[in-house]
Amino acid sequence: MEKELERSQAKVSTFYDWVFANKKIDKDKPLLADHHRHYCFRDIEESTVYYLSILKKEEIQGKKVALIIPSLLTHLSLFLAINRLGGTVIPLSWQLRHNDLTNILKSLDPGIVFTISFYNKFDFAGAVNSWAKLSGKHTVIYLSRGGNWERTVYEGEKRDLENDKIELISCSSGSTGTPKGIMINSDSMIHWVKWLENISQIKGTDRAMSTAPISTAYGVMWLFISIRNQAFIVFNESFDVISTVQTYYANRCTKLITSPSVFRVFHQFFKQVYPETSNQLELVLLGGELVTSEFVQAISDVEDAQIINAYGLSETGGIMVNDKVLEKNSFFIRGDANFRVEPEEGSEEGTGELVVRLPGIFSGYYKRPDLTKQIVSEENWVYTGDLVKQVGQREVEVIGRKKDIIKKGGQVIIPSEIEDSLTQEINVKRAVVVGIPHQVYGEQVAAFLQLEGEISMEQIRANCLSQLARYKVPDRIIVIDDFPMIQGKIDKVSLRQLVKGRI
Structure with missing residues (x-):
């Protein structure tokens, strides 16, 4: 591992380097946690070495590897090992079911898949193996069974290797329902991470909880923010409010990264069950959906804690922030971004689609340059699809989406x-x-x-x-x-x- 660290010290240019280039990190300090246990840097290091040994024989340079892994440590360690060996990581949600999962696998076409067997009564093993058989291509499946990995190889046509650098493909269905792979590299995501670190003021003494799925780009960012800042973060994706509140309380968290809908229920339950610790909360960072007037009214009795609403896209990272949610519903565009409001036909003055240009945007949609051109201009202006009203020099109000997507929780x-x-x-x-x-x-x-x-x-x-x-x-x-x-x-x-x- 020391030799690996020496290599990554020379040039911090990958996700793997973000984690292992810092030799001064306290290896025994708890950094990450889930419902099961806490994990320190030493756990991450040892687990990554283990998966490096497994993956080296697969020669994954230029290959795409899909992960359907709820386990926090296993997911992160596989991510880092794949990244170190030059593969492309495709994290997939374990909330997916047959249609969604099969469509994404067909679209992104990974050559290797690490998957759980069953989750919430759904047969992931059956769905993934069925797709692999029908693909007609050489595919390697690693199936988790009783703490061990069962390796199955399906022979067939060899897949082409990726010539361009693609570290991460985050999945999105897009506005048409067609699966889209959002290509993101570490040199872009570092801009997103630093912006989140700045607005959250995360530090080594913090204890936070995140409900952002680690299968998303946003969830991945918080994994690396924890390690970069040696801050303790609990990752909780449970839809069980009681379990979420109990985990937050048991881990003495003071910061919460979540969506408005989750925080609304969380706040009401927390007041009733743990009223004596209501001053424990210092900061709430909201994202994922619009803040409504009903939400503001429901949480208006929050005292002492700062409530921030961050807005961004998987294609761009953070774009703007509202750091006074209880007082207003407008956002300030980040300082290093250029923007304009492009009028829509029939819209009132000052209202239109938000178009931005900022450092570190995504590399495009995987094998869909046509879709990339629909939202990114030749000058790297990104059409966000959000309708806004400009109310100040760098201040806008979000009034809706151009298209009829539904945002639920x-x-x-x-x-x-x-x-x-x-x-x-x-x-x-x-x-x-x-x-x-x-x-x-x-x-x-x-x-x-x-x-x-x-x-x-x-x-x-x-x-x-x-x-x-x-x-x-x-x-x-x-x-x-x-x-x-x-x-x-x-x-x-x-x-x-x-x-x-x-x-």
Whole structure:
């Protein structure tokens, strides 16, 4: 390991270097934690050495490696080992289900997959092996069974190696429902990390909790922020509020990185269960969804803690921040970014799409230059897809999205994905999915179905659960005879009003 550290000391240019170039780090200080245990730097170091020994025989230089690993230490160690050996890391969520998972694997086409067997009653082993068989390509599957790795090789056509440097591919469904691989390298992400370090004022004495999934670029950033600053961070992705609050309390955390919907429930529960420690919270860093007036009202009694709302994209990292959430709903664009508000047809003056140019943007969408050109200009201006209103020199208010994505509890949901799944059902003639307001999660998923025969709602829900991530399964299913139309298109505003009238 010392030789590896000497190499990385020479030039800090990869994620691996971020972690192992610092020889002054306290190896026995707890840095990371999950529900199971705490991990110090020595644990990370030893686990990474173990996976380096496994992966060296795979000769992964230029190969893509997918990870479906909930274990915090295993996930991070594999990430670092793959990065050190010149491979591309593709972290995948263990909340995915058959349709989403298969589509992403087909799109990004990894040559090696490390996966769990089962999780929340879903057969990941079956889904991954089925995809590997059907791909017709040489694929290596590492399956976790009882603490050991079971290696299976599927023979077939060899995949081309990646010639360009691609350290990380973060997955996004995008506005069309088509899986997109967001290519990110460490020399770009360092700008994002430093911005987060600055606005959170993270330091070595901090004890924080993050609910950001470590399978996302945002979650990955907080892993490295912890190690870079020797700050203790608990990573908790549980949807169980009681468990989340208990973990926060047990670890004596003072900072919380989460979404508005999670913090709202967290705050209410925390007041009731642990009122004597209400002054324990120093800072809340919000992200993942818009802050609503209802949210501000619900948490208006928060005292002493600073509440910050950070805004960014997986393609750009952080763009702007609101450090006075309880007082206003506007954001200040970061100082090193150029920006403009590009007017939309019919919009009022000062309102339009936010377009930014800043250091360290993503490298593009994997094998989709056409999609990259849709949001990045030749001059590296990024079209964010967010509608904003400029209210100051570098100050804007976010008023919505250009497209109809749904944001539920910090998760981005593409209606077309759910619509496609629903219309595969027998006797479902047409399906339209919209987002409707929800006090806790920000938005819920409402599905409108036009039927051509009998089908039970229980059957529809069961089929959705088997094909979609749980958070994508419709919260409301409404059968209607005909869809309201306006100028030849389905009137989604009327559909949302219809749901509101039935609540």
